[in-house]
Amino acid sequence: MKLHALILTVSCLVPLTPHTSSQAADNASQAADNPALARRDAVVVRAVERIGGYDYRSNPAVVDAVMRQIRRSQGTPEFMKLVKRFKPDGIESQLTVTLIGDDRSASVESAELLLELDAGRKAIRKLLASPDQARGVIETLGLLGNGRANHFLSEIVTDAERPYDQRRAAVAGLARSKGGEKRLIDCATEKTLVGDTFLVAGALLSRSKDAGIRKAAASVLPQPAQKNSQPLPPIDELAKMSGNAAAGQKLFRGEATCANCHIVDNYGKDVGPNLSEIGTKLSREAMLTAVLAPSAGISHNYENFSVLTEEGQVITGLKISQTDDEVVIRTADAINRNIPSEDVVTIKKSEKSIMPENLHHITGQQGLIDIVEYMMTLKKKS
Secondary structure, three states, X not given: OXXXXXXXXXXXXXXXXXXXXXXXXXXXXXXXXXXXXXXXXXXXXXXXXXXXXXXXXXXXXXXXXXXXXXXXXXXXXXXXXXXXXXXXXXXXXXXXXHHOOOOHHHHHHHHHHHHOOHHHHHXXXXXXXXXXXXXHHHHHHHHHOOHHHHHHHHHHHOOOOOOHHHHHHHHHHHOOOHHHHHHHHHHHHOOOOOHHHHHHHHHHHOOOOOHHHHHHHHHHOOOOEOOOOOEOOOHHHHOOOOOOXXXXXXXXXXXXXXXXXXXXXXXXXXXXXXXXXXXXXOOHHHHHHHHHOOXXXXXXXXXXXXXXXXXXXXXXXXXXXXXXXXXXEEOOOOOEEEXXXXXXXXXEEOXXXXXXXXXXXXXXHHHHHHHHHHHHOOOOOO
């Protein structure tokens, strides 16, 4: 009873007057600079914290005192403590500021609280739609690693429209928790995991403490092997290795046959994407994925098609055009085959890339690293 009386007594010291939202903001700002009021607010908050079952929202003066104390504590450890205790209405904007701040511990706590609130989950979705904020928020959700966070991360790893770096960060985030690991296995099993993250997902899950996860990952996310059947290092480790760009260019134009399908600075054949600026577009890890698993992430307009003709011939390559009269297929030899429509029995899009697999069996591990080193030098001309 003494605590109830104390709350009522102190709260009555704070006059209640009608005001507009802008006036409320001004008053809150002025109140934050009022030492005497700050002391009274602190007393009210401590009293409320000690009363079990007391609904602080029943007294507008107490609500104001709590909100002022929360605003004063922004950027301090007390802020999260007060927000967790009182869960005030409209706190999402302040939690969002903390979420994208530099204090990682506070960011994780803010994410956890936001995910508990309908308005908070909407705020997180808004941040995830921001090119400037998405990556940082994804990493924070990965550090949190609870069920709600993993739900958001699972949506990201299955969204082919998102940039690779965001999906890669979401894969890494899921791999941090046991629940997230299981979600990655499920996505891979259901074939909803975007292909260009297969290798990094498999590499991360191969290090799981759970033997069941490691076994499942080896089945649904197998890692590439060398020609002698020995496994290559995981892709994130390969990406840290340095190569010789000059040796890589020689392989690119020669033994590796890359120039048979790709143009770099007007050298090569026009079958696959032009790679003259690929070093500006892809990370080292993404390049390694493109080489080691070419069918995992086929670029739009570079899908491989198979045409079966009346004579039983199968012609495969890129579909350059299709009209009522003919289909034009560009083969891996950069030859356009004009096939009359009347000769076509079926046209099927293949899940396999026109780019050959196991290129690293020709070049060896160091040759693979050298080619990627060379491609990293292919930057957009200023």
